[in-house]
Amino acid sequence: MAWQTNQNILIQGIHTSLAQYYCPRMAAYGTKIIGGVSAGGGGQTIGELPIFDLVMEATEKAGPITTSLIFVDPFEVLDASLEAIAAGIKQLIIVSAGVPPLDMVRLLYEAQREQVQILGPGSSGLVVPGQLWLGTGFVNHFQPGDVAILSRFSSLSQEVAIFLNQVGLGQSFVVDVGNSDLPGSNFAQWLQYLDQDPATKAIALLGRHGSQEEIDLIPLLRDKIKTPVVTYLCGSHAPIHRSCHDASTIIASQLSYCISDIYTPTEMHSAFKQEKLAFARTPKELPLLLKKALQPPKTRTRRTRPPEATPIGD
Structure with a gap:
């Protein structure tokens, strides 16, 4: 497993209330968010973040993306994840919980085939x-x-x-x-x-x-x-x-x-x-x-036997 922590972050489902609550807080923490994806919301902005209709459009206009955070409805997670994988994103964090098991089976198969790392769902x-x-x-x-x-x-x-x-x-x-x-x-x-x-x-x-x-x-x-x-x-x-x-x-x-x-x-x-x-x-x-556990192991010092006393006289 090789997780990259450089900051080129996309938000899928940026229209959701949870994403809108946490996006400015992540940005204030120093996380470099390049924009969000929301079908039908392309061309708009949330704060200073541009919104794109498609993930591919975001990668074309904003450059390479390291990680996508997925906030969409659980039943939309599979489509959102596959769209991100098709756009070349290699790390996905699925915040949404309750993703249907069969959707996860298909997603894990695609992720393994494309060597994509996934954290979540419900993370x-x-x-x-x-x-x-x-x-x-x-x-x-x-x-x-x-x-x-x-x-x-x-x-x-x-x-x-x-x-x-x-x-x-x-x-x-x-x-x-x-x-x-x-x-x-x-x-x-x-x-x-x-x-x-x-x-x-x-x-x-x-x-x-x-x-x-x-x-x-x-x-x-x-x-x-x-x-x-x-x-x-x-x-x-x-x-x-x-x-x-x-x-x-x-x-x-x-x-x-x-x-x-x-x-x-x-x-x-x-x-x-x-x-x-x-x-x-x-x-x-x-x-x-x-x-x-963090303490260095103790080194044992070898104790030398004191020399025997030499008798003085008989």
Whole structure:
């Protein structure tokens, strides 16, 4: 996975209220947004941003585009994404949640064929504190530093950032993969990306209890990821058989009879501890464990045996 963070950003669905709320805020943060796309709105402007009817028109007039943020209706996400891919855009952040599963299947096939990276659906995006904000949520809690936050939940990322800031641990990268059962990119891909990021010295991994994906990460964390990772899994106090997904995902899973393996909090904790992987039981434990992980390994000094005393006389 190779995610480019240079700032040539397009907004698809710029006419939506969510996009109009966050666009000026992203721009004020320093994100370079070159314009937006809204069918029938070409030639107009929102603030200082030009609006185009088509993505291809935007690329022709504004130049190469690194990333497109997609705010359109969930049932329009597939068309908007395919239009962006056809225009040569290689990174998509899908803010819209509730994209139909079959639409995601087709989109993921096209993205793999065209080597396009996707974050989402239902993602609040990503933040490089002090440099770049792509998405929604609130970024005033994020401060520059060397700890990356990789999460499924935007609000949890903000809470953890507050705890980290209190002990002087800023953030190098904050990314929300979303809570979809068919994500464009997953924890494993982002862990490998962050492991190669020179600005990241440690990673806070924020998942959920009962998830098969988090269990499947254990061999990767143990054998492949060199950067220290501390894991926290939320939902330990929720009933075991209660899903932590959003309502639309729960209904879709029930209709399709998609039942995933469920692990108790004790089983999840034991699985990580058995492999001696850093695991926090509460968000407040994360700063302590991350500080410990960032400390250089202690070097053992070899103690020399004192010379034996020479007897004086008999």
